[in-house]
Amino acid sequence: MMGKLLAAEFMKIKRKGIWFLTVLGPVGVVAMQMVNYGVRKDYLFGQNDDRWGYYLDNIHSFTPLAIVLGIVILTSFMSSIENETNAWKQLIALPVSKMSVYLSKFTVLMVLLLVSSVLLMLFTIAFGLFLDLGGEIPYSGLLKYSFYPFFAALPVLALQLWAATVSVNQGVPITMGILGVILTYAGFTLPDWLIWKWPLLLNEWNEPLINVLLGIGAGVLLYTAGMIDFARRDVK
Amino acid sequence: MLSILKSEWFKLRKSKIFGILLVGPLIGLGAGIGANTAETAGVMNEWYMLLIYMNLPYSILFLPLVTGVLASLVCRYEHQAGGWKQLLALPVTRGKVFAAKYALILLLVLLIQLFYLAAIFGAGLYKGVPDPFPAAIIWKSILGGWVATFPLVALQLWMSVWFKSFAAPFAVNVVFTLPSILAMNSEKVGPYYPWAQPFAMMYPAAGTGDIFFIPWGQLLTVIGGFFLLFYLGGYFCFQRKAV
Numbered sequence: 001m002m003g004k005l006l007a008a009e010f011m012k013i014k015r016k017g018i019w020f021l022t023v024l025g026p027v028g029v030v031a032m033q034m035v036n037y038g039v040r041k042d043y044l045f046g047q048n049d050d051r052w053g054y055y056l057d058n059i060h061s062f063t064p065l066a067i068v069l070g071i072v073i074l075t076s077f078m079s080s081i082e083n084e085t086n087a088w089k090q091l092i093a094l095p096v097s098k099m100s101v102y103l104s105k106f107t108v109l110m111v112l113l114l115v116s117s118v119l120l121m122l123f124t125i126a127f128g129l130f131l132d133l134g135g136e137i138p139y140s141g142l143l144k145y146s147f148y149p150f151f152a153a154l155p156v157l158a159l160q161l162w163a164a165t166v167s168v169n170q171g172v173p174i175t176m177g178i179l180g181v182i183l184t185y186a187g188f189t190l191p192d193w194l195i196w197k198w199p200l201l202l203n204e205w206n207e208p209l210i211n212v213l214l215g216i217g218a219g220v221l222l223y224t225a226g227m228i229d230f231a232r233r234d235v236k
Numbered sequence: 237m238l239s240i241l242k243s244e245w246f247k248l249r250k251s252k253i254f255g256i257l258l259v260g261p262l263i264g265l266g267a268g269i270g271a272n273t274a275e276t277a278g279v280m281n282e283w284y285m286l287l288i289y290m291n292l293p294y295s296i297l298f299l300p301l302v303t304g305v306l307a308s309l310v311c312r313y314e315h316q317a318g319g320w321k322q323l324l325a326l327p328v329t330r331g332k333v334f335a336a337k338y339a340l341i342l343l344l345v346l347l348i349q350l351f352y353l354a355a356i357f358g359a360g361l362y363k364g365v366p367d368p369f370p371a372a373i374i375w376k377s378i379l380g381g382w383v384a385t386f387p388l389v390a391l392q393l394w395m396s397v398w399f400k401s402f403a404a405p406f407a408v409n410v411v412f413t414l415p416s417i418l419a420m421n422s423e424k425v426g427p428y429y430p431w432a433q434p435f436a437m438m439y440p441a442a443g444t445g446d447i448f449f450i451p452w453g454q455l456l457t458v459i460g461g462f463f464l465l466f467y468l469g470g471y472f473c474f475q476r477k478a479v
Contacts, residue, residue, distance in 0.1 A: 017404065021407055024411070028411065032414075032415065035415075036418060039422070062414065062417075065417075066414070069410045069414070072406070073403050073407045073410065076401070076402055076403035077401065077403040080401040080402065080403060084315075084316075084400055169252055169309075169312065170308070170402035170403070171252065171305050171308060171309045171312070171402065172252055172255075174305050174308075174402055175255075175256045175259055175302070175305055178259070178298060178301045178302060178305070179259055179263065181301075182263055182293045182297050182298060185293060185296075185297055186292070186293050
């Protein structure tokens, strides 16, 4: 059942600009550094002898914002497929459980974000090589900066998917998302327990892996809570 | 025209609009209360420091992004179940409907700015800022930020009339707003980038003789020019739209 639901979901997101946005996110994050390095390459090279590390830090200055905003946009898109035409009833009337419908939406979103993360890694390497940063390519750092934010952002994904599916008025989840991205933007001054801070990979122990584990744990919890609420709700 | 505006308001009144209007000022209030402004005590008026701290999250991200939400909200009923047909079947011209929706969004942004003014005042009172309240500077900042959203609101209304979903106009908005974090640091690009203008027009710069914190030339060409471009784009898009 899950396979067919997933196939249906992937069918529904075709030609809606969703794949385009999935590619645009990582392109945008790297393009921002293309502009940054294009304008003041010599200055940035002089900032730090570890040019690869400094370059990755620069890339990472936009990744969390892009990932949180990307989540807001994609979750709203995913639920607007049914919301716009009041198709929730039709979807739920099929011989599928509500939980598996919710799971299929979440899975599609995770796949989209993972594709984004892979692309981010590839574009980061490509532009890094183009810049001729010298020395070894720091593969472990590259993997860390490309995939850790995705795992750390899972709670935000679970929360936004729930908000977008249960809200008739999409202005509500999007405004929530704006609040969230501002918390990410100002995250370095905020306490560690805020889920929007986690994609920044900052914490008081200076260990990004904690954010990944917290992200997966809290993500599963929030996802389960959202799914149970969705399953108990009336379909309007 | 007034009656169109009135009916637009009735449609909006019960759509959770007040919560959405209050989010930004509350973010500002939080940033203001959390800010450490005491370090500048005695050097410069602490209210300036407070304003700068509060403006950072508010004028760079919140204000440009919320224009998109408001524009989509104003078009929400029309996109549902043939609302455009019903609205345009009335004895109104499309141009007037577009203008009324635009004016309504501007009024909502002005309301947000006024709430934000209250948030600045509230944060200052809470912290017990001893300096005199620089009313002229703060009003300049509030009204300047409002004027800076004119072109952004026009583009977002264009996108909201065009796309049915909330997410698509919001995506356009995000794509243009995020680079302003880089653009505002650049002396070359910053003054010409429309999405960086709310920050520029709200940033208190003492000693400028102009009415706002950016030169008149920049105001007229960048804000005025992009306003005309986006408004006319949206206007003609709406004129030709099949309902």
